[in-house]
Amino acid sequence: MMHIGVMGGTFDPIHLGHLRAAEEIYWALGLDRITFVPAARPPHKEEEFEASALHRYEMVSLATVYTPYFSVSPIELSRPGRSYSVETLREFRKLYGAENAIYFIMGVDAFLDIATWKEAQELLSLAQVIVAARPGWRLDEVERHMTSEQRQLLGNPRFEYVKISAITRETAKAHHEPRPVLLVEVVSLDISSSEIRQLVKEGRSIRYLVTDTVAAYIGKNRLYCSGQKLIGECEAST
Template structure:
């Protein structure tokens, strides 16, 4: 199975997350996409201190009814900081028969050199990079960290191949300029987030009183 992996704090999950997953699934020919909520994000504090359980429940509501989307709680189960490289290594052990494809936005791709043990990520999974608003990737090969650039070859305008056999595939994405931080700002100001998140997520946030100032 070609298994897509979409990580994030999902604080809260929104329609752009769902669209990214769908376009990655279609563009890379994935059989299923797993959403992986971060339990303990390593790079910045979790805004609003929303617990893992509630962020997981929002994702479950968001993907309900789509059999091609699933969710994994692996980052909560393994404990410690939610480093991508360690999550991918754990998933390789849990899913030995599956081909892993890690989904990231173009903005994250441009910052990969700052990630914990980033060079190992390319050996653990292929990458599916989705275009994001305002972050154009003019020459993907030259945008890779210099330390690993020599291990890649250019197969086509939208695909690079690592010497170990994994690939980086670039998929044009719908430019939905929605962010979790903007949603939190709207909610704190008492404004509507309708049509920015799935209805089930909107209702959950209202019922739980999340993100209110």
């Protein structure tokens, strides 16, 4: 039996906070691998991305290339239309079959909006949902922030708050109905993609916020540089 983590996101750009959360969950659950899935056109984000889907895919590839149990999937880039997580999980379920376990990893900020996602109740049935802590968000307040209408739309899931050190495979794959949503405390690095993009615009360093491979890619392709910047100014960010 295989245990596969799926971590979706816009990754504009991917940073060390994403990677550290995935690393901790990988080891705590004893997963076989974690696949990062860059979103091409997520329906819950109307703004244009500053980096194209292909650039974001390449950055995730560069960030994970030296970690054998991390991989990146172009599944949402190659699928036309909006990027719906439920469709992605259906495809992963077909790929790995019912006999293998799938874990869908997401941040707490995304989970609090999940009731608005397409077929959210089915999404929770397709995989074990792991909600990871993010700076500025308290996992122990997730249930309090959810309305009764949101709970109903999700099929009234049960929540289980656990520390990363307390998770085992048995905890994660418990076959209760409905399957519990695991609220997981991980080392929460106070890094955001929007702040990284702003630093690049200002010509400031992003070292130790992203991998060196991602920093070099951003500099080489002049990503996140505003049109007013002088030639060569953005290179200072790498």
